[in-house]
Amino acid sequence: MNKQCIYIIDDNNHIGESIKFLVESINDKIYKIEYYQDPMRFLDRKLAQLQGCVIVDLFMPQINGFELIKKLRRENNFINIIVMSGNCSDSMEKRAIDLGAQAFFPKPFNIEHLLKQVFSMLANSQVISAKRAYT
Template sequence: MISIVDDDDAVREMLVSLTRSLGYDAVGFASAEEFLASANFENFSCVITDIHMPGMSGFELQDQLHQRNDSIPVMMITARTEPDLERKAISGGAIGLLRKPLDIEMLVAFIERALGN
């Protein structure tokens, strides 16, 4: 199951629909806090998260997952253009960073790599 964490309803719904159209189960969350509190938390195989969200950021979510010793693959997405974001995401353990508008082929490649396909 794939977790989509993004405070932008349209982006979150698009990503959930896209991943489902590829044959994967996907669940959307409007915040990192909502994802971490999920009853199904243990069932997720990868996380696609926005970096900049109200409350807990994608970077903070990644840190929380590391503190829980959870090795779930994390892919970060952002509309921001700061050049150091990719370095920060990768050095924090993310397997990649995609900028919005999303490159769907790269997103699919991430999902396949994260799930070992």
């Protein structure tokens, strides 16, 4: 069984559930998918043990995406992070990347491009994990 998971974190239930539904429709149960409308519930997890990809919105109540990335990176340097935001600028994208995100998608985004990025990151993570296991 694959230990990798796709974590979707967005306070907008419509967006979060839509992404989850679309990922599930093409995922064929290869990866587990978890959606969090409350970013604090996501942060309650054992972050160091997470594997896979996090898709996170930048602007949410309680904690913004930048702070979430910082907390996640303090405990986990290996998980992939994709940021999405409806309010974006070049400086926000640069800050997200500098904090440890690998990709940035302005809303509205092309869902096919997002999914292609997610599955590419997950495939690369599996190769890296396999190499670590044999060294």
